[in-house]
Amino acid sequence: MASRTSPETLKSQKSPAKSVLPKVLEFALLIAVNIFSAWFITRLVALGYYPLVAVIAVLTLLVDVVMIRKQAYPLRWMLVGLVLMGLFTIYPIIFTIWVAFTNYGEGHMITKQQAIEQFLDRNYLPETGKAYSWTAFKTSEGEYALWLIDDADVGYLAKPGEPLVQAVPGDAGIGELDSKSIPETIEGYERLNPFLATADKTLPDIQFGEEGKTIQVRSPSEAAELIPLYIYDAEKDALVDQQTGVVYTNLRGTFTSSAGQELKPGFVESIQLTNFWEFFVSPAMRGPLVRLVAWNFGFAFFSLVLNFGLGLAIAILFNDKVFPFKKLIRSLLIIPYTVPALITILIWRGMMGELGIITRTMQDWFNWSPPWFTDPWWAKIAILLVNLWLSYPYFMLISSGALQSIPDDIYEAAVVDGANPWQKFRSITFPLLLVAVGPLLIASFTFNFNNFNLIYLFNGGGPPMAGTSTPAGHTDILISYVYNLAFSGGTGIDYGFAAAITIVIFFIVGAITLFQFRFTRMWEEVSENV
Amino acid sequence: MSSTSTYQRIRSSAKAQRSFSIGIRLVIAVFLIIFSIFPVLWVVSASLDPSGSLGGQSLIPRNPGFDNYKELMTSGDFPFWRWFGNSIKIASITSVLSLAITTVAAYAFSRFRFRGRQTMLKAIFLIQVFPTLLALVATFLMIKQTGDIIPFIDLGTHTALILVYLGGAMGVNIWLMKGFLDTIPRDIDESAMVEGASHWQIFIKLILPLLRPILIVVAILNYIGTYGEFVLARVMLLGDRPQYTLMLGLQVFTSALFNQRWGVFAAGALIGALPIMIIYLILQDQIVGGLTTGAVKG
Numbered sequence: 001m002a003s004r005t006s007p008e009t010l011k012s013q014k015s016p017a018k019s020v021l022p023k024v025l026e027f028a029l030l031i032a033v034n035i036f037s038a039w040f041i042t043r044l045v046a047l048g049y050y051p052l053v054a055v056i057a058v059l060t061l062l063v064d065v066v067m068i069r070k071q072a073y074p075l076r077w078m079l080v081g082l083v084l085m086g087l088f089t090i091y092p093i094i095f096t097i098w099v100a101f102t103n104y105g106e107g108h109m110i111t112k113q114q115a116i117e118q119f120l121d122r123n124y125l126p127e128t129g130k131a132y133s134w135t136a137f138k139t140s141e142g143e144y145a146l147w148l149i150d151d152a153d154v155g156y157l158a159k160p161g162e163p164l165v166q167a168v169p170g171d172a173g174i175g176e177l178d179s180k181s182i183p184e185t186i187e188g189y190e191r192l193n194p195f196l197a198t199a200d201k202t203l204p205d206i207q208f209g210e211e212g213k214t215i216q217v218r219s220p221s222e223a224a225e226l227i228p229l230y231i232y233d234a235e236k237d238a239l240v241d242q243q244t245g246v247v248y249t250n251l252r253g254t255f256t257s258s259a260g261q262e263l264k265p266g267f268v269e270s271i272q273l274t275n276f277w278e279f280f281v282s283p284a285m286r287g288p289l290v291r292l293v294a295w296n297f298g299f300a301f302f303s304l305v306l307n308f309g310l311g312l313a314i315a316i317l318f319n320d321k322v323f324p325f326k327k328l329i330r331s332l333l334i335i336p337y338t339v340p341a342l343i344t345i346l347i348w349r350g351m352m353g354e355l356g357i358i359t360r361t362m363q364d365w366f367n368w369s370p371p372w373f374t375d376p377w378w379a380k381i382a383i384l385l386v387n388l389w390l391s392y393p394y395f396m397l398i399s400s401g402a403l404q405s406i407p408d409d410i411y412e413a414a415v416v417d418g419a420n421p422w423q424k425f426r427s428i429t430f431p432l433l434l435v436a437v438g439p440l441l442i443a444s445f446t447f448n449f450n451n452f453n454l455i456y457l458f459n460g461g462g463p464p465m466a467g468t469s470t471p472a473g474h475t476d477i478l479i480s481y482v483y484n485l486a487f488s489g490g491t492g493i494d495y496g497f498a499a500a501i502t503i504v505i506f507f508i509v510g511a512i513t514l515f516q517f518r519f520t521r522m523w524e525e526v527s528e529n530v
Numbered sequence: 531m532s533s534t535s536t537y538q539r540i541r542s543s544a545k546a547q548r549s550f551s552i553g554i555r556l557v558i559a560v561f562l563i564i565f566s567i568f569p570v571l572w573v574v575s576a577s578l579d580p581s582g583s584l585g586g587q588s589l590i591p592r593n594p595g596f597d598n599y600k601e602l603m604t605s606g607d608f609p610f611w612r613w614f615g616n617s618i619k620i621a622s623i624t625s626v627l628s629l630a631i632t633t634v635a636a637y638a639f640s641r642f643r644f645r646g647r648q649t650m651l652k653a654i655f656l657i658q659v660f661p662t663l664l665a666l667v668a669t670f671l672m673i674k675q676t677g678d679i680i681p682f683i684d685l686g687t688h689t690a691l692i693l694v695y696l697g698g699a700m701g702v703n704i705w706l707m708k709g710f711l712d713t714i715p716r717d718i719d720e721s722a723m724v725e726g727a728s729h730w731q732i733f734i735k736l737i738l739p740l741l742r743p744i745l746i747v748v749a750i751l752n753y754i755g756t757y758g759e760f761v762l763a764r765v766m767l768l769g770d771r772p773q774y775t776l777m778l779g780l781q782v783f784t785s786a787l788f789n790q791r792w793g794v795f796a797a798g799a800l801i802g803a804l805p806i807m808i809i810y811l812i813l814q815d816q817i818v819g820g821l822t823t824g825a826v827k828g
Contacts, residue, residue, distance in 0.1 A: 043679045052675050074647075081634075082700070084700075087672070089698055317558060324552065335807070337810070338811065340802070342777045342780065342781060343777075343780065457781070479663055482661070506661060
């Protein structure tokens with residue numbers, strides 16, 4: 001209650017103009033925000049970034065509603081936070097949920113429409129179709145024309161967008177033919193020599209002739225009438241190969257023939273619950289996943305027990321009002337907690353590594369050292385050890401805070417009743433402490449359940465499990481496995497499956513969190529009774 | 531009366547054992563301290579060891595010197611000071627802005643009663659435990675697309691990274707802040723309200739000064755969190771080496787040359803860890819207070 005301004009001062013600052021100027025500024029700001037959004041959305045639409053368009057539109061609407069409606073006044077206080085949360089937390093979460101129901105991943109990155117467009121652009125040279133030898137002509141404006149000669153030595157003039165015409169010298173400014181039956185000149189055009197024409201980069205992309213019957217340069221010697229290889233049958237949702245007659249039907253985002261042949265690329269498509277189904281029942285996944293989930297829970301549980309155990313033991317040991325060097329001891333003991341975790345994890349990796357001091361010292365002393373990075377069990381022990389080092393100071397701090405909040409007279413009464421130290425601890429200290437730090441313990445469990453940094457930085461989940469269909473290691477937890485699936489590159493990026501696992505993790509962690517709410521008084525409003 | 535005297539008797543007999551007990555505990559303390567600071571000592575030693583490699587290092591370095599530090603300062607592929615500056619800049623801006631966003635929002639949650647308030651609070655808490663690792667794909671795409679239109683919010687810019695950090699600001703500390711605000715009696719607001727003060731005036735003039743201790747704690751915790759973060763930084767900045775934060779720089783550096791350049795890494799890690807260590811050791815009481823607020827009040 002240090003500096004309390006008196007109500008008088010507040011009152012005197014209230015000027016008559018108060019309610020007008022802020023309103024005007026507010027309104028101007030709101031208009032500016034809307035203009036900016038409108039401009040931004042137009043640009044986004046032009047570039048085709050539709051999901052982002054939707055997000056910006058929704059958030060702009062939110063801003064408008066909150067600023068205009070009187071009932072939404074409290075929300076104005078958190079508007080900036082809400083908008084940023086919407087953009088960078090909620091939208092990505094919605095994206096993740098959407099992805100979980102799709103096959104988004106390697107080979108399935110583009111939309112169905114984009115994929116079909118790609119397929120429809122593919123042409124082929126039909127066996128019966130005519131092939132020509134060609135000579136290129138070019139105007140000074142950069143327009144091209146082709147002189148084509150077919151097998152029967154008949155000459156044709158082809159221009160982009162115009163029907164192919166059989167032509168002889170004299171027609172449309174065509175000059176005399178040379179020994180190879182190619183006109184020396186065409187009016188307005190310059191004949192390109194074969195080398196120049198072959199080196200021309202735009203030429204192979206130009207479609208000559210009328211639409212549907214276009215002729216393209218295919219090789220230095222040959223131009224041909226190409227026709228589309230595929231026709232899309234919307235009713236059957238299938239592509240029909242015009243050359244072979246094979247029908248490729250859409251099977252989970254890949255056009256697949258009845259013989260199992262797949263057309264690349266595939267596309268993103270909803271596959272409903274398949275990803276979740278795979279997580280829970282697919283035998284291919286079950287092997288590594290069961291072990292992964294077991295270790296995930298084991299890791300979080302043992303971390304909690306060990307870290308809290310050591311932290312609490314230290315807190316009790318030094319829970320004395322007067323203890324020599326108390327402050328110094330505490331300062332030194334919290335040092336692990338003060339170094340950024342990334343640095344300490346990397347330091348431990350170095351120390352326990354093949355060349356590290358721990359390994360070398362043990363080699364010198366016992367002629368043996370634990371295979372911290374190559375043996376599945378030692379790797380797990382190493383992870384727990386490093387995590388113990390990283391987090392016992394935190395538990396020491398919160399435990400000693402909680403210990404001090406336990407009133408002394410309870411202990412005094414217990415002593416009178418003849419309780420021994422163990423009884424005091426078991427029946428007084430520990431229960432009271434658990435009530436106090438319980439929520440933090442649960443929070444710590446959920447934190448460790450997803451402790452990506454530790455696993456990723458220390459050993460990347462290694463050593464690798466043998467014979468798994470996706471990269472998985474013996475110390476991988478679900479979240480680091482998700483990382484392997486989604487980002488590690490190499491084999492089979494599968495965002496869809498990774499997203500499904502993310503959602504499973506969320507359900508586990510969310511359930512624990514809700515459980516925590518039920519049994520703590522966190523939701524209660526303190527201020528109502530003050 | 532008799533209970534008091536019994537108690538005193540027990541106290542005085544226990545006094546004899548007390549010095550012994552303290553001695554034992556001091557010995558245990560020494561062991562624990564060794565366990566705590568050994569890795570740090572080892573890094574100090576590594577940073578002073580001119581051999582510079584992981585395998586060549588011994589705990590007490592032969593010919594200790596500052597070669598690693600010199601290399602750190604001058605090496606071209608390791609723009610240490612730049613990264614260090616980036617980290618401090620990003621962490622400072624993020625923690626100040628995030629503090630502002632959180633405090634104002636927490637005030638509204640604590641003081642106003644509106645429909646959906648409890649739901650929003652719970653939702654914010656639940657959203658916060660959603661694993662965002664995969665959501666990074668969406669964040670990455672979004673920033674990339676924004677960058678096509680607004681160049682200063684693009685991949686590789688600190689503005690984008692800070693904005694993304696701020697997107698998580700509300701989730702992290704709003705509960706801590708609201709809890710603290712709830713302990714400030716509402717009579718204060720109400721009496722000012724009767725005098726005709728607006729909510730904003732009450733917040734700025736009355737509430738903020740009372741919040742100062744918790745503001746410092748939240749800002750520091752946020753600063754430390756942002757300073758140590760590397761996953762988001764990696765996604766946002768990876769292509770742009772000079773823009774790295776120090777943690778990202780150290781991580782990328784070690785993944786390539788861990789064993790050979792161990793000494794340089796140690797020197798960089800040590801300087802990088804120093805600001806946070808100093809903050810902790812100076813302000814440990816306040817930080818401990820902040821960490822245990824929820825617990826002790828429980």
